[in-house]
Amino acid sequence: MRVESQSAGMSGPLAIAPATRPSWWRAVRRRLGLGRRGVGAGGVVLVMVVLTGLFAPWLAPHGYDDQDLVEALKPPVGVGGTWSNPLGTDALGRDILSRIIYGARTSLLLSLSAVLVAAAVGVVIGLVTGYVGGTVDAAIMAIVEVQLSLPYLLFAIAFMALLQPSLTTLVVVLVLRSWVVYAQLVRVAVLSMRRREFVTVAIALGASDWRVLFRHIAPNVLASALVVSSFQLAELIIVESSLSFLGLGVQPPLPSWGSMLSQGREYISSAWWLVFFPGFAIIVTVLGANLFGDAVRDVMDPRLRGVGGPGRRARPAHREETPR
Amino acid sequence: MAALVGVVAVVFVLLHLSGDPTYILLPLEATEEQRAAFRHHYGLDRPLAVQFAVYLERCLRGDFGQSFSFQVPALSVVLQRLPATLELTLAALLLAVALAVPAGVLAATRRGTRYDRGLMGLVLVGQSVPTFWLGMMMILIVAVRFHLLPVSGRGTVAQLVMPAVALSLWLVALLARVTRSEMLEVLAQDYVRTARAKGISEPGIARRHALRNALLPMITVVGLQFGGLLGGAVMTETVFAWPGVGTMILDAILKKDYPVVLAGVMVVALGFIVINLMLDLLYSALDPRIRRA
Numbered sequence: 001m002r003v004e005s006q007s008a009g010m011s012g013p014l015a016i017a018p019a020t021r022p023s024w025w026r027a028v029r030r031r032l033g034l035g036r037r038g039v040g041a042g043g044v045v046l047v048m049v050v051l052t053g054l055f056a057p058w059l060a061p062h063g064y065d066d067q068d069l070v071e072a073l074k075p076p077v078g079v080g081g082t083w084s085n086p087l088g089t090d091a092l093g094r095d096i097l098s099r100i101i102y103g104a105r106t107s108l109l110l111s112l113s114a115v116l117v118a119a120a121v122g123v124v125i126g127l128v129t130g131y132v133g134g135t136v137d138a139a140i141m142a143i144v145e146v147q148l149s150l151p152y153l154l155f156a157i158a159f160m161a162l163l164q165p166s167l168t169t170l171v172v173v174l175v176l177r178s179w180v181v182y183a184q185l186v187r188v189a190v191l192s193m194r195r196r197e198f199v200t201v202a203i204a205l206g207a208s209d210w211r212v213l214f215r216h217i218a219p220n221v222l223a224s225a226l227v228v229s230s231f232q233l234a235e236l237i238i239v240e241s242s243l244s245f246l247g248l249g250v251q252p253p254l255p256s257w258g259s260m261l262s263q264g265r266e267y268i269s270s271a272w273w274l275v276f277f278p279g280f281a282i283i284v285t286v287l288g289a290n291l292f293g294d295a296v297r298d299v300m301d302p303r304l305r306g307v308g309g310p311g312r313r314a315r316p317a318h319r320e321e322t323p324r
Numbered sequence: 325m326a327a328l329v330g331v332v333a334v335v336f337v338l339l340h341l342s343g344d345p346t347y348i349l350l351p352l353e354a355t356e357e358q359r360a361a362f363r364h365h366y367g368l369d370r371p372l373a374v375q376f377a378v379y380l381e382r383c384l385r386g387d388f389g390q391s392f393s394f395q396v397p398a399l400s401v402v403l404q405r406l407p408a409t410l411e412l413t414l415a416a417l418l419l420a421v422a423l424a425v426p427a428g429v430l431a432a433t434r435r436g437t438r439y440d441r442g443l444m445g446l447v448l449v450g451q452s453v454p455t456f457w458l459g460m461m462m463i464l465i466v467a468v469r470f471h472l473l474p475v476s477g478r479g480t481v482a483q484l485v486m487p488a489v490a491l492s493l494w495l496v497a498l499l500a501r502v503t504r505s506e507m508l509e510v511l512a513q514d515y516v517r518t519a520r521a522k523g524i525s526e527p528g529i530a531r532r533h534a535l536r537n538a539l540l541p542m543i544t545v546v547g548l549q550f551g552g553l554l555g556g557a558v559m560t561e562t563v564f565a566w567p568g569v570g571t572m573i574l575d576a577i578l579k580k581d582y583p584v585v586l587a588g589v590m591v592v593a594l595g596f597i598v599i600n601l602m603l604d605l606l607y608s609a610l611d612p613r614i615r616r617a
Contacts, residue, residue: 142327142330143330145327145330146327146330146331146334149327149328149330149331149593149596149597150331150334150335150589150593151552151555151589151592151593153555153558153559154555154558154570154573154574154577154588154589154592155334155335155338157558157574157577158335158338158577158585159338161577161578162338162341234451234452238454241454242454242456242558242559245456245559245562246558246562246574261456261457261460265460265563268460268463268464268468269464269468272464275457275460275461275464276461279454279457279460279461282454282457283449283452283453283454283457286451286452286454287448287449287452290448290451290452291448294448324455324491324494324553324557324558324559324560
């Protein structure tokens with residue numbers, strides 16, 4: 001967005017405010033392409049979902065577990081419902097809208113923290129294995145290969161069935177899905193960067209391994225990591241809701257979009273709103289994350305176009321896998 | 325091979341940590357002696373390492389043990405479900421190829437037009453819709469409201485339609501995106517410009533010059549997805565009560581039927597590895613550049 005010169009009629013500090021916006025902010029905006037449609041739209045959706053989750057207690061008209069059996073299975077507004085439950089109620093008379101709003105909290109808390117942990121773990125492992133090579137590299141890559149030959153969702157199901165399902169175990173399972181993606185991506189990037197001149201020069205100038213790795217190489221993989229994070233967020237939201245749908249994720253009474261879908265499934269022929277709205281919430285959020293990732297990727301570096309999916313290489317680094 | 329052993333080891337340890345199967349498989353009032361006898365019968369009272377060694381050795385002979393809950397060989401439980409999974413997977417993949425390849429080629433040849441942007445928008449949406457939600461919506465509208473197709477189950481062609489369509493949506497989106505980006509890449513090559521200079525029609529270029537060279541990554545995607553789906557489309561199968569490998573392994577996990585879980589995962593992982601191998605062979609068969617390299 002260009003900073004327009006303000007009309008001459010304005011005076012005082014207000015008039016110069018836009019012009020003094022620090023140039024680094026403009027540079028960041030340009031780099032991230034915040035003015036671009038895709039980034040903007042995806043970003044706005046994500047920010048709105050995050051805010052919804054954060055301010056759930058103030059936004060939700062009812063508590064997420066306020067039961068009222070008299071009001072059970074009330075339809076949404078427009079098809080016979082009232083504004084006190086705009087999206088209708090479930091079999092226990094709980095307000096669907098409120099549960100979706102609180103569900104945003106659960107879904108995002110889980111998937112965001114899992115993405116952050118997975119990124120931290122995966123990037124560090126990728127950096128180290130790529131740089132050190134040898135036995136460490138071979139060992140970690142063997143683990144990666146084993147994990148990629150496992151059908152992930154079944155693995156996650158086994159893991160959740162084995163441990164008591166809790167929010168912590170859920171995050172662990174989600175991290176197990178994602179760290180591989182980061183580790184592989186970063187490792188390959190480091191391998192190709194190790195032979196580049198700026199690294200050779202840094203070593204020749206006497207930089208320590210740590211310094212080369214974290215000062216010279218790490219910043220160069222951050223762009224791809226950010227793009228991957230956006231797609232991983234989208235994927236983990238779907239994984240979380242799938243597990244919750246199977247009853248192995250978020251446990252009642254805590255609301256999650258996936259568990260709402262599974263509870264609504266029994267009433268699908270009589271109360272469609274139990275299934276429709278939570279699914280819609282998932283789609284909007286995942287779409288926002290995908291849109292954001294797509295746009296950031298195109299803006300940041302056209303060469304990254306292969307990151308989200310199979311690119312030019314005949315063999316993609318990992319198989320794309322969403323619970324189906 | 326090492327990966328295969330690793331896979332088995334992971335699942336084996338995971339399942340054995342998950343608790344005592346006698347509490348699920350035997351009646352609650354079973355005495356401690358009966359439980360001990362059950363454990364002894366299945367070798368569950370021996371050290372984990374021994375159990376694993378015995379199990380691996382049996383696997384190599386193709387013997388995956390008896391299913392705890394069905395009292396038949398675990399492998400046969402898995403193989404019995406495999407046709408249903410193959411049927412669903414192949415139907416979904418065929419549908420995806422039939423829809424996504426023409427759509428992707430069209431989008432690439434008309435880059436930047438309304439059609440291209442519309443398709444890419446659809447792709448984005450298609451990748452964001454959870455399959456199980458789509459499945460339930462289809463059941464609601466197609467089966468419950470309009471009674472066009474049966475709700476669930478397997479046996480008739482009509483029962484295959486909804487699960488296959490639901491499962492293919494994500495594949496269509498993925499494949500259309502890959503097809504488009506590969507075609508764009510190839511269309512920018514020198515030999516395409518040469519073909520144009522020779523006066524070959526645009527459809528001819530797209531079909532004969534561009535599509536052929538864009539095929540490898542597309543085949544990779546289809547192959548890897550096929551490999552992944554051998555484990556069953558757990559969510560789709562659950563929603564449509566499709567009796568495939570996915571729901572079988574899910575049931576076995578919940579029932580702690582170790583031999584079946586292990587046999588199932590083994591078959592899936594083996595299938596995945598075999599498909600990877602076949603992809604490599606296919607590459608060199610299809611692309612002389614790889615053969616000579």
